[in-house]
Amino acid sequence: MWADTILIVFISVCxxxxxxxLTWLMVYRTExxxxxxxxxxxxxxxxxxxxxxHGDSLDKQHKKKIEREEEKLxxxxxxxxxxxxxxxxxxxxxFTALLSMFNSIFDGRIVARLPFFPISWIQGLSHRNLPGDxxxxxxxxxxYILCTMSIRQNIQKLLGFAPSRTASKQSGGLFGPPPQQLR
Amino acid sequence: MSSPKxxxxxxxxxxxxxxxxxxxxxxxxxxxxDDKEEFLxxxxxxxxxxxxxxxxxxxxxxxxxxxxxxxxAIVNAGSVYVYFSSFQSVDEEEFGGAWELTKEGxxxxxxxxxxxxxxxxxxxxxx
Numbered sequence: 001m002w003a004d005t006i007l008i009v010f011i012s013v014c015x016x017x018x019x020x021x022l023t024w025l026m027v028y029r030t031e032x033x034x035x036x037x038x039x040x041x042x043x044x045x046x047x048x049x050x051x052x053x054h055g056d057s058l059d060k061q062h063k064k065k066i067e068r069e070e071e072k073l074x075x076x077x078x079x080x081x082x083x084x085x086x087x088x089x090x091x092x093x094x095f096t097a098l099l100s101m102f103n104s105i106f107d108g109r110i111v112a113r114l115p116f117f118p119i120s121w122i123q124g125l126s127h128r129n130l131p132g133d134x135x136x137x138x139x140x141x142x143x144y145i146l147c148t149m150s151i152r153q154n155i156q157k158l159l160g161f162a163p164s165r166t167a168s169k170q171s172g173g174l175f176g177p178p179p180q181q182l183r
Numbered sequence: 184m185s186s187p188k189x190x191x192x193x194x195x196x197x198x199x200x201x202x203x204x205x206x207x208x209x210x211x212x213x214x215x216x217d218d219k220e221e222f223l224x225x226x227x228x229x230x231x232x233x234x235x236x237x238x239x240x241x242x243x244x245x246x247x248x249x250x251x252x253x254x255x256a257i258v259n260a261g262s263v264y265v266y267f268s269s270f271q272s273v274d275e276e277e278f279g280g281a282w283e284l285t286k287e288g289x290x291x292x293x294x295x296x297x298x299x300x301x302x303x304x305x306x307x308x309x310x
Contacts, residue, residue: 001310005302112305115247149294154231165223
């Protein structure tokens, strides 16, 4: 089992690097992306500072200014995701092909044993294409997804490609404050 | 010391003469963190390392089942909480509350933990 699991880790490191490399080629190094990124970061920081300074004040003028800046930031964020989108599609396509190739290589093979009993909606992933009812057996797909989750994000962060915290906070992530907070 | 930071937003950790490096500040209690991003990065990477270490330990023991997952969450969140509230004693409100700090990098750390736990567990006990 060592060989399979180590191989899967290696595969996901390679695909993560490949993905980041391709995105760098198509997106990160372009002037448009870099300009937009610095702009978004600058605006997010300014907005955050402004909110901190005048967050609780009921001054209408400040509110309006903040609203206007939020609007600008939203537009820039939208442009940024548009720039990213095209290449994401291309890469997604390539990776789906790659994944199905690996899937057929590891088809029906138990690559690992899970030290826990997966809940029912995860069993579809962790027991994919495996014979039998022993749900502690782990398929390629589950381990690969987990590897990618941890490795890809860490590589992004190491290379400095991850979006900055202020920017993702201001654009309202999953747990971030809603952008209409001040309205 | 009171000089304004010229390199705000810069990811690289610069070592000024007056400010010790991020590494030494991370291991010294009650350090001064002018740049919020730096401190959040320390929390993030500390978490990743912790996740992998806990994964190796749980896999070697071996610890199994739901209880091991809960134990990981407690160890991970708990040690980060102790780190920023007692060891560094930062003002958590500056970072948007204790919750913001507790969830920084949690999912990535959890994925890293699962990977190492599963690999070590199946490698050591099922070959």
